[in-house]
Amino acid sequence: MCGIVGYVGSRNCVPIILEGLKRLEYRGYDSAGIALVKDGLFSIDKKAGKVADLVQHLSHYNGSLSAQLGMGHTRWATHGEPNDINAHPHWDSEEKIAVIHNGIIENYSTIKTKLVREGHVFRSATDTEVLAHLIEEMYKRTQNLASAVRHALAEVEGTYGLVVLSTHESDRMIAARKGSPLIIGVGDGENFVASDAAAIVDHTRQVIYMKDGEVAEITATNIRTMTIDDEDTEREIEEITFELSQIERGGYDHFMLKEIHEQPETITNAMRGRLQVDEGTVVLGGLRDVQDKLLKARRIVITACGTSWHAGLVGEYLFEEIARIPTEVEYASEFRYRNPIINSDDVVFLISQSGETADTLAAGREAKQKGATVLGIVNVVGSTIARESHGGVYVHAGPEIGVASTKAFTSQLTVLSLITLMIARAKGTITEKHAQVLSQELAAIPEKVSRILAKTTEQIKEIAEEFRNAQNFLYLGRGANFPVALEGALKLKEISYIHAEGYPAAEMKHGPIALIDENMPVVFVVPKDGIYEKVISNLQEVKARRGRIIAVANEDDHEIEELADFVIRVPRTYGYFGPIVNIIPLQLLSYYMAVARGTNVDQPRNLAKSVTVE
Ligand code: M6R
DSSP: OOEEEEEESSSOHHHHHHHHHHHHGGGOOSEEEEEEEETTEEEEEEEESOHHHHHHHHGGGTTOOOOSEEEEEEEOOSSSOSSTTTSSOEEOTTSOEEEEEESOBTTHHHHHHHHHHTTOOOOSSOSTHHHHHHHHHHHHHHOOHHHHHHHHHHTOOBOEEEEEEEGGGTTOEEEEEEBSOOEEEEOSSOEEEESSGGGTTTTOSEEEEOOTTEEEEEOSSOEEEEETTSOBOOOOOEEOOSOGGGGSOTTOSSHHHHHHHTHHHHHHHHHTTTEETTTTEEOOGGGGGGHHHHHTOSEEEEEEOHHHHHHHHHHHHHHHHTSOOOEEEEEHHHHTTSOOOOOTTEEEEEEESSSOOHHHHHHHHHHHHTTOEEEEEESSTTOHHHHHSSEEEEOOOOOOOSSSOOHHHHHHHHHHHHHHHHHHHHHTSSOHHHHHHHHHHHHHHHHHHHHHHHHHHHHHHHHHHHHTTOSEEEEEEOGGGHHHHHHHHHHHHHHHOOEEEEEEGGGGGGTGGGGOSTTOEEEEEEOSSTTHHHHHHHHHHHHHTTOEEEEEEETTOOSHHHHOSEEEEEOOOOGGGHHHHHHHHHHHHHHHHHHHHTOOSSSOTTOOSSOOOO
16 A cells, blocks of 8 residues: 655666655555665655655755665555654664565564563554564674564564665665565666556566565665575566556546546457457457356355445346356455355456455455465456466556546456356357347447547536535446446545445435435436336436436436436446446546545545555
């Protein structure tokens, strides 16, 4: 959730680290810090607030700050409020060892009590600081930084991606990973470490993805990776797959808006080379080895968090209705702790944009351990979930920087649709003709999304202006559009801080209807499908109570004008693919509501892009 970047080489690392931190800021952003080692001495600066606040603070050096070894960190607070003192890096007692850390040290309190008894004085309220003091103790015994880190980590419970620098050995960085992603960037006469490739892609495309339990000793010219017990581990150098332009705003006011507008292309990318429209067939290389398991699955379980969980709910409709496989969808955070009944003929799908979400990862490990086939639907190439799954499908949405997930969601839905078609064809639950029609429907979606973006934006800006002061919003939909209602509500609350609830439209009368009056905006997702009339009845119930209705309806729906206060038009789409199209105006609505309210769209308060702690 926090961001890490480190450098060792012959260049001045200050701009490299600060630029890297800016690129990582979307992951966590309540404070930032930098540690540099020069002439055997540390210089450490840290500041609550954004990276810009740290940069401003560094201006008192008048540009004189420079070093060839350094590291930086952006924090998303877990232990201790976000202030200057709790910002990383943290030192040992003698200020000779500094640590930056992502994750949580669960037994920090026990370790801290012991160290305090031995005379250590702590400055911060963080769990991370115990690492610095513990490594200090281990260094006294080993006189070797890598060994000291390994010995310290042997005493630690919890998760970490961390980097350690020391003036004792001022030519190296020690990095370690357990549960929080960390990559080593391989350069020429220089090396990098980062929690996310975005931080270093400017400088190198060659990376080593550190594995859980690995420690690395990194100098300008050498990288040694080892286990915590000092066994050498194999290193595989891989290529970063995205371009720098993909992690830049490219003329848009916010990453979220850019990512919303990328969707015609990202949905196309999710289908590219996979969907054969004329034949009505789908080829998914990442599922080839597990196809048999998938076709024979007694049951599918989909587990995920947040927006990815909403995609999973749509997946349930697709898998059950078209592929005719019983499917359950569960929050990963619940699944992992409830001893679920899993059999070897179950297939468990993990859906995750980042591929690093702690709960989803743990749910997958649990399912794997219980003998299920575990498959990932993941965006970030090389991420932990992608690596640990038996197989899977990348959604190929490209880097998603906006904290509110948009393009990843529609790509997840596209991939779920492709998997459904593949299974349905192979199992014969749909005919060839039907599969061809569905394939044509899918292939037509990017153009429909482009149309919505072009035609509805101005109208949605006006609606956002109208409702900018609303305190609450209700989102209602039925069938596969119920998850769309949930996702629309989540988007709104995440970035505009308006309380919003998503409900199945018919469920409203069992409680939420009590909330409806002339101050309650209600968003209905009401395409002309088999349950259109039912949703219209629910809409009438809201209208009768003077609720203000915003309807997302099809272009050829002429009844709706009479009933709704605002109608946002979307093209007709085959029912179970409808969510890919119907969510677009709701993404735009939440975006323009946030802009109208002046909130920080890309970095909403309290959130982090990738939730790598429980
Ligand atoms: O990276 P993941 O898809 O596993 O992330 C899951 C959720 O944390 C994520 O979808 C979150 O809800 C987003 N902020 C939604 O916009």
